[in-house]
Amino acid sequence: MLKRQGFKGRKAFYQWTAIDECTRMRFVYGFEEHTPENSTKFLKMLLKEFPFKIKRFKQITEESSHINIKAVK
DSSP: OOEEEOOTTSOOEEEEEEEOTTTOOEEEEEESSOOHHHHHHHHHHHHHHSSSOOOEEEEOOSSSOOEEEEOOO
8 A cells, every 4th residue: 555654854755565465474665756667666676575476466555446466477
């Protein structure tokens, strides 16, 4: 889920979070802008860092319900 977070007097950022439903392993990263390019960067980092193959994504946003997306190879 993306959330713009910040503290008084500090830059705000958007947080991307991935959580594996079986292991509860998490991967979290923040960007200053909410853009499709940053979403792509996040997914590439996620695929590189997770120790196992990711088969599906479940996207949850504040504006939409669950959307299943096949993993990028």
